[in-house]
Amino acid sequence: MSAPYLHISNLSFGPDKAPVLDQINLTLDAGHFMGIIGPNGAGKSTLLSMIAGLLHPDSGQIELFGKTLGPLSRHRLLKQVGFLNQLHDHEPRLPLRVRDVVAMGTPDYAAPLWKTLWQKTPHENAIMEALEQVEMADLADRDFRHLSGGQRQRIRLARALVRKPKLLLLDEPSAALDSKRQDQLYALLRRLSSEQGMTIIMVEHDIAAITAYVDSVACLNRRIHYHAMHGDQIPENIWTEMYGDHVHIVAHDAGCIGCAHPDEHLEEDR
Amino acid sequence: MEMINQFLASQVMQESLAPALLIAVVASSMSVMVMAHRLSFLTVGVSHASLAGLGLAVTLSLPLLPTATVFALFVTFLLASMPKRQGITEDAGTGMLFAGSMALGVVLISTASRYEVDLFGLLFGNILTISATEMEWLLLVAAAIIISMLFLARAWWSIAFDPITAAASGLPVSTMRLVLYGATGLTVIMCVKLAGIVLTTGLLVLPAACAWFWGRSLSGLWLLSVIFSVIGTIAGLMISYHKDWPSGATIVLALCCIFILSWGGAWLKQRAQKHKPQES
Numbered sequence: 115m116s117a118p119y120l121h122i123s124n125l126s127f128g129p130d131k132a133p134v135l136d137q138i139n140l141t142l143d144a145g146h147f148m149g150i151i152g153p154n155g156a157g158k159s160t161l162l163s164m165i166a167g168l169l170h171p172d173s174g175q176i177e178l179f180g181k182t183l184g185p186l187s188r189h190r191l192l193k194q195v196g197f198l199n200q201l202h203d204h205e206p207r208l209p210l211r212v213r214d215v216v217a218m219g220t221p222d223y224a225a226p227l228w229k230t231l232w233q234k235t236p237h238e239n240a241i242m243e244a245l246e247q248v249e250m251a252d253l254a255d256r257d258f259r260h261l262s263g264g265q266r267q268r269i270r271l272a273r274a275l276v277r278k279p280k281l282l283l284l285d286e287p288s289a290a291l292d293s294k295r296q297d298q299l300y301a302l303l304r305r306l307s308s309e310q311g312m313t314i315i316m317v318e319h320d321i322a323a324i325t326a327y328v329d330s331v332a333c334l335n336r337r338i339h340y341h342a343m344h345g346d347q348i349p350e351n352i353w354t355e356m357y358g359d360h361v362h363i364v365a366h367d368a369g370c371i372g373c374a375h376p377d378e379h380l381e382e383d384r
Numbered sequence: 385m386e387m388i389n390q391f392l393a394s395q396v397m398q399e400s401l402a403p404a405l406l407i408a409v410v411a412s413s414m415s416v417m418v419m420a421h422r423l424s425f426l427t428v429g430v431s432h433a434s435l436a437g438l439g440l441a442v443t444l445s446l447p448l449l450p451t452a453t454v455f456a457l458f459v460t461f462l463l464a465s466m467p468k469r470q471g472i473t474e475d476a477g478t479g480m481l482f483a484g485s486m487a488l489g490v491v492l493i494s495t496a497s498r499y500e501v502d503l504f505g506l507l508f509g510n511i512l513t514i515s516a517t518e519m520e521w522l523l524l525v526a527a528a529i530i531i532s533m534l535f536l537a538r539a540w541w542s543i544a545f546d547p548i549t550a551a552a553s554g555l556p557v558s559t560m561r562l563v564l565y566g567a568t569g570l571t572v573i574m575c576v577k578l579a580g581i582v583l584t585t586g587l588l589v590l591p592a593a594c595a596w597f598w599g600r601s602l603s604g605l606w607l608l609s610v611i612f613s614v615i616g617t618i619a620g621l622m623i624s625y626h627k628d629w630p631s632g633a634t635i636v637l638a639l640c641c642i643f644i645l646s647w648g649g650a651w652l653k654q655r656a657q658k659h660k661p662q663e664s
Contacts, residue, residue, distance in 0.1 A: 166552040167551070167552060168548065168551055189554040189555075190554070192552065192553055192554035193553070195552070197549060197552035197553070199548045199549060206545070207420075208541075208544060208545050209599055211600050211601060214601050218546070219549075221553070223538055223542060223553075224539035224542055224555055225538065226534055226535045227533075227534045227537055257600060274549075
């Protein structure tokens with residue numbers, strides 16, 4: 115049996131008195147699509163940054179594809195990981211075409227110049243394929259700075275996809291997307307996970323929007339309160355534990371995990 | 385035509401053209417990274433700090449350029465290690481070091497005898513008096529900068545675009561930034577020889593700033609930046625010879641003219657595009 119794509123054991127981060135993350139344990143196999151939900155400041159982005167090798171856990175460890183993530187293995191392991199960080203409202207300053215932005219996601223982009231200079235357009239096919247996945251192929255030669263926020267977000271997603279990662283980490287990928295684009299995004303991720311065996315971890319706020327697509331949902335607030343698997347409903351007390359009095363904002367329309375695709379879902383409701 | 389012939393026939397110019405072009409090519413290559421990483425204030429700081437390095441060299445009778453080089457690297461790494469977490473940002477650190485080492489330089493140089501120091505040359509550059517050993521030193525420094533660019537240009541570029549994603553793809557971002565700062569410090573020293581302490585930033589910002597209007601990729605920007613810089617340097621040297629103006633200042637002025645022309649050209653192009661029927 116092959117090793118799980120992601121194995122987190124006893125991971126903690128932050129001061130002992132007020133840990134940001136506390137005793138996280140998680141195992142994900144190939145092709146698993148997991149959503150992480152939780153209130154603001156729950157440590158969702160911190161957990162994702164740790165898996166992406168940006169932060170080191172204070173205790174516990176992270177294994178990617180059966181190898182421990184450490185300073186020495188980092189470079190090699192992270193080549194197989196795609197990461198889309200939370201959208202910050204920064205205006206891009208560098209004059210770049212869309213295709214060059216996506217090219218930055220290719221695993222050997224930062225190689226010494228003489229290795230890449232002779233290939234006129236390395237990874238051209240992979241770049242166009244990634245752009246087609248996010249339906250931006252016709253804008254490949256446009257200036258990235260002149261695009262809208264939603265278009266930029268899709269380009270950033272293409273940059274994470276272009277390396278064909280085995281593990282894809284997404285921090286609120288639907289930010290800046292309208293609801294139609296959001297659904298298209300989730301459907302694309304579902305396809306990548308089912309058809310290509312990509313393991314996906316996605317942090318999202320809106321559980322109702324993602325339940326139909328994901329295989330499981332982890333409820334995170336400092337620790338993983340509940341990991342709802344396929345066909346599961348998240349119990350009422352978990353919502354109260356996580357969100358306190360504000361539970362009504364999130365819980366009222368959360369369906370069971372991965373039960374049906376949205377269209378079928380609607381028919382069931384009727 | 386007459387002017388060009390005279391220029392080429394002049395021995396001083398023949399001797400200064402090669403080092404000036406070497407500096408132009410290296411500085412304009414690095415200027416792309418200076419623009420991308422917003423390091424122009426760092427170049428101001430390091431170039432002014434090099435006065436202290438030169439002052440040290442004069443006081444202790446050490447060779448000028450090597451001492452200045454080591455001191456510039458020291459200042460650059462000091463700046464890179466400023467305690468940002470405590471709120472001492474890079475620009476504040478640059479401001480402090482800039483003033484502090486300039487003050488040290490002024491004190492040191494004022495104690496040296498007047499004949500030892502060509503203060504005007506230090507402040508505004510003098511490529512016409514370059515010695516053979518200085519040329520060797522310039523070549524050595526240039527080689528170090530170009531080699532680090534060949535290795536790291538694309539990594540630096542992707543870090544400038546999005547440092548978090550660059551780190552998440554496995555790049556050792558902080559180490560690479562440190563090397564970038566070092567290479568910038570070395571480039572500053574090369575430029576000080578040509579344009580002097582006060583004008584160095586011009587050589588390190590203007591070429592890429594001109595290219596920014598036209599380039600759309602790293603290679604495009606790099607190439608344009610080098611072309612603009614070489615044109616500006618040759619034109620500047622010729623005019624300085626013809627009019628008997630200081631060479632460094634004339635080169636910087638020529639680059640400024642190219643910038644204004646680029647700006648105007650880009651504005652005209654934008655206007656023309658606006659009046660064209662919109663696509664899709």
